Each structure stands twice: as C-alpha cells, then as structure tokens.
Amino acid sequence: MSAPAETRIIFKHIDEEGYSNDITCYQKHGGYEILKKAVTAKPEDLRDEVKKSGLRGRGGAGFSCGLKWSFVDRRSGKPIYLIVNADESEPGTFKDRYIIHQDPHQLIEGTMISCFANNVKQAYIYIRGEFPEGPRILETAIQEARDADFVGKNILGTDYSCDIFVHRGAGAYICGEETGLIESLEGKRANPRIKPPYFPAVLGLYQCPTIVNNVETLCHVKHILDMGADEYLKIGTPNNTGTRILCVSGHVKKPGYYEFACGSVTMGQLLNDVCGGPLEGRTFKAVIPGGSSAKILRFGEKFTIKNKDGSTKELAVEDIPMDFDTLAACGTMGGSGGVIVMDDSVNMVDALANINAFYAHESCGQCTPCREGSLWMKKISTRMVKGDARPEDGELIKNVADQIAGRTICAFGEACSWPTQSFVLKFGDEFKAYAETKKSKPTDSLELV
Amino acid sequence: MNLKPETLARIDEVITHYPEKRSGTLPLLHLIQEDVGHISNEVIEWIADKLELEPINVYEVVTFYPMFRREPIGKRHVKVCRTLSCALMGGYKTCAKFESEFNTHLGEVSPDGEVTIEFVECLASCGTGPVVMVDETLHENVDEAKAKAISDQIKAEAAQRG
Numbered sequence: 001m002s003a004p005a006e007t008r009i010i011f012k013h014i015d016e017e018g019y020s021n022d023i024t025c026y027q028k029h030g031g032y033e034i035l036k037k038a039v040t041a042k043p044e045d046l047r048d049e050v051k052k053s054g055l056r057g058r059g060g061a062g063f064s065c066g067l068k069w070s071f072v073d074r075r076s077g078k079p080i081y082l083i084v085n086a087d088e089s090e091p092g093t094f095k096d097r098y099i100i101h102q103d104p105h106q107l108i109e110g111t112m113i114s115c116f117a118n119n120v121k122q123a124y125i126y127i128r129g130e131f132p133e134g135p136r137i138l139e140t141a142i143q144e145a146r147d148a149d150f151v152g153k154n155i156l157g158t159d160y161s162c163d164i165f166v167h168r169g170a171g172a173y174i175c176g177e178e179t180g181l182i183e184s185l186e187g188k189r190a191n192p193r194i195k196p197p198y199f200p201a202v203l204g205l206y207q208c209p210t211i212v213n214n215v216e217t218l219c220h221v222k223h224i225l226d227m228g229a230d231e232y233l234k235i236g237t238p239n240n241t242g243t244r245i246l247c248v249s250g251h252v253k254k255p256g257y258y259e260f261a262c263g264s265v266t267m268g269q270l271l272n273d274v275c276g277g278p279l280e281g282r283t284f285k286a287v288i289p290g291g292s293s294a295k296i297l298r299f300g301e302k303f304t305i306k307n308k309d310g311s312t313k314e315l316a317v318e319d320i321p322m323d324f325d326t327l328a329a330c331g332t333m334g335g336s337g338g339v340i341v342m343d344d345s346v347n348m349v350d351a352l353a354n355i356n357a358f359y360a361h362e363s364c365g366q367c368t369p370c371r372e373g374s375l376w377m378k379k380i381s382t383r384m385v386k387g388d389a390r391p392e393d394g395e396l397i398k399n400v401a402d403q404i405a406g407r408t409i410c411a412f413g414e415a416c417s418w419p420t421q422s423f424v425l426k427f428g429d430e431f432k433a434y435a436e437t438k439k440s441k442p443t444d445s446l447e448l449v
Numbered sequence: 450m451n452l453k454p455e456t457l458a459r460i461d462e463v464i465t466h467y468p469e470k471r472s473g474t475l476p477l478l479h480l481i482q483e484d485v486g487h488i489s490n491e492v493i494e495w496i497a498d499k500l501e502l503e504p505i506n507v508y509e510v511v512t513f514y515p516m517f518r519r520e521p522i523g524k525r526h527v528k529v530c531r532t533l534s535c536a537l538m539g540g541y542k543t544c545a546k547f548e549s550e551f552n553t554h555l556g557e558v559s560p561d562g563e564v565t566i567e568f569v570e571c572l573a574s575c576g577t578g579p580v581v582m583v584d585e586t587l588h589e590n591v592d593e594a595k596a597k598a599i600s601d602q603i604k605a606e607a608a609q610r611g
Contacts, residue, residue, distance in 0.1 A: 167476065
C-alpha cells in the first residue's frame, strides 16, 4: 500500500512560493482571525476545547497539553508565565526552525491565544542560541504584531494585556528540559529542578505558575480553535490526534520534513514511498524513530501488539504506524518526530559512540549517575572504535546505562541510557564481534566518532 | 572595555524584559560577546556589577554554556556539526577538509588568525547534513567539494580585506 497524502496544517505555507514571513502576507492568508475570535470567548472554554482535542505535546514527551494547562495554579495570586520552548536540540529534529524562520506569525498567534486562554501575564520565547537569525525574525514579527494590536497592552481593544520577549539560549541541550529551561531564563546554569516541589505549573519561572510548550504544540492550538475540537479529533487516530511533523534524516534518498495525520503513515511508507527508499545499492538496517534518545529499531525484528479487543497482531518495523502509542508499544517513542535512518554501511558500535559523545557533552553534571555514566559510556564506546574492543564491552556499557535511568533528577538520565541499552540489546552481535570487524573495515568507511 | 553605544542601549533595553535582573545574564553575555569577541574577566565583572550579582554568578554561566568563549577566536568562526545525522552523511570528512584548508586544528585559531574551526553538537538541520555554520550563515549539504568552495570564499574575503 502506498503512502497516504500529506496533511499539511502546521507546515501549510512552509516553502510555499511567494509566502513571506511578514504580517501582511500572514494576514492575507487569514492570519490573526482566530486570535480575534478567541478574545471574545471565555478563557476556560478555550482551555476545554484544547483539552477535548486530545492535543499531545510535540516536544518529546507527548504529554496532554490540555492536562498540562489544567495543572496551572490559578489561585496563587501570582502572575502566570508562558514559555515557548524553541530550544529545538534533540538530534534528528528540525521542524521548529522552519516555523520560526518562515512562518513566525503562526507561532505568535498560537502563543497569544494560549496566553489569553490561560490568563498569562508575560510570555517568553526561549530560542536556541545556534539560530542567530531566528530571534531577529521573531522580534521583527512580534513588533509587527504589537503595532497591529495583537500583542502587548490591551490587545484588540480588550482589557487583556500580554507581551512576548525573545530569549536566546547558548548551546546547551539540557535547556530543552522545561525546568532547566526555566533556570536558564532566570540567568543561571540550566540544572533541571527536582519535582516535587518544582512542578512548573505551580512553582516555575520566578517561583510562579508557568506553562512551557513546544513551538509546534502552540501552533496546533491555533488550528484546534480554528476548526473546533470535534473536527480536529477526526485527524489522526484516537489518543493520537492531529498531525505530526516527521523529520527524516540519514540514509534515505529524500530526507526532509513531512506532515501527516498522526498514525496515518507507517514507517515503511514513510521511508520507502515518501523518502524514496534507501540509497543506491544499500538496504535499511536500523532506524531511530523519535530523536536520538529514542530506542533504536532493527529492521527484521517483530513486535507483538495488543489490539483493543484483546487479540494480538505482529508488526514488522515497516508496519509500525507513526503515532505515539504504537511506537511506545514497540518499546520506543515518537518523541520529537526526528527519524534517523541507518543503512547497512553503518556499524552500530560507531553510531552509538557518536550518540554517546553527544550525551556526555550535554549532561548538565548535576546528578552523579548521569554525569559519570554518560562520560563512561562515551569513553568505553570511543575506546572500542579508536583503541581496543573487547567482546564483553557491550555488556559493560549496558551495565553502566542500566544504573543511570530512574536515578536522576530529570529525564536526561533516560535519554542518555536508552540508546546504549537498545543498541546493545538489538545489535549485541556487532558489539561482541567489533574487534574482528575493525580489522576488515574498509579504509574509506565513514568516521562517526 | 569599550562597548559600542548601540550595545549599551540594547543592554539597558533588554534588562527591562525581566522582573528580575539576573535573567539578563545570558542576553548581556551574547550582546557583549558579539561586540568585543569573547568574555574576559573584565566582562564578567562588568555584567555582575550591572545586574547586581556576584562575579561567580556570571562566571558559572559562562563556563556552562558552550557558545560563550573565554578566549578570542579567528576572524571567522566555522562550526561543523558533529552529531549523528550529519556524521552519517560525512560530517567528519567535511571537518577534516576545513582543517586542512586552513592548516589548523579543531578549536585553534589558524596561523593567519583568520579562522577558528569547531566541531559542535546538533545544529537542528539534520535533513540537509552535513551542515556548517560560518559565523551566522548556515550552509547545507556540505560535502568535501562544498567545504573547499566555502573555504575559498573565506580566503577570498580575507584577501579583499587585506
């Protein structure tokens, strides 16, 4: 079965000929009409609509957006903050960059609607430092929106006021973790906070109730209120509603970004039909489905999935629909939508060594299991590639990983140990045989670490 | 330390974005680094004074975030992405090409003071790897040939500057 057509909602105007990132163009395409409608509604009705839509966060965890909003402490008397998480830094993920650069007003409108719905006093867009142009584009766009009364004091003649400021990160992956991001915005090292008590919805930015949402998530809010939750629910599958932007990179003929109704496309359709299949003369070997911390899938492995009626079915990697729940049932995750493909030219020890170098570099260093563990995973896997590899190294490195997950303040512990655990579990043969493999490696093979 | 008047104006403006001055730490570090090139002890003390902090509060931020540098770099900054998707498309070769073109090693300033080459983690443009940022410009699909072309361009611009 060939792949279904893309459903472009968020990326509707990305790469569109003649579409520019200024407010005139945005309004010509119906921009800010939803915000105009939203400010005439009751905030709690808007929140109910988002909850009803089943929207799940697009940043990685896939947590219900409506539920997240419902946790916000609205009785504390303190101001409520909203932070747009534009720190896109999970390897393999490259969707928010296009929204920010090509369609910034879509993000601003989604943000302002979400701010109004939650009676937010001040919003910040936390954008990763490596997007130098992004803040300039966003600041220009926010100023245009201020001039048109969509942002700032008494928006659209109402008594509601809320401004947006852009805040640049400076190259630290951990700022994508929401409490680390909050610390960073407060001007500190981005060491994530311990929960409880520091749930952002209660004790977030400046110890005030705070909402942190991903760029894509906030864009979805605009479209949910445009079409209504009932219509939005029809896109995707139950519990996996709306569209999903899938970013494909690595060894396929046509890497890039594609937007599909959640779960409408399978991994096989995505890689073979949409992305043109493997490179000439190669075959697919493995794929990471949701950013580099998601557990790897090996082509050829089979998963037994429970149907709703209790019966079971067997799925190959190619058969997995790209939704949150099925990927979770297959032992991995949809994460941030970053699909990284590896073909038969890749040795999995080399690939893991590359990933481990990333996580060792990015651990904030706060918790011992993560700080030391991520470093040792890097050291061992790099030694395998650059020095001696021993048959027991796979088990050794997995043993280190097993002692990190669940023992750290934030989910980085899981993020850095899942790759090692899954690579060793699924490609144990390559780890055992690496010493021999090395001797026969072609001299022109790609270095990965 | 002589900051440009526009830098000073932007510093005063950006501090107003936050209810607590300390939040100005990262924005000030960015603004000053863009102006003077790197973060010296003098800069750290200046920011601490400006934001009513202790110098250690600023210092610990500088040493945490990879983008802030304590030493001057070359006139041009070449950042090659090292992370998986780019590496799968030959990022290490791209990096080696830049090193040989400018006769320098990662993290060092080239002998002519022109270029600093750095291997950085994911630049969030994985679908067009290997990617390279030269100062603030992103270059996509940079294989060895394209790395050579970019290097030639940098050299030509340096020659023009004299």
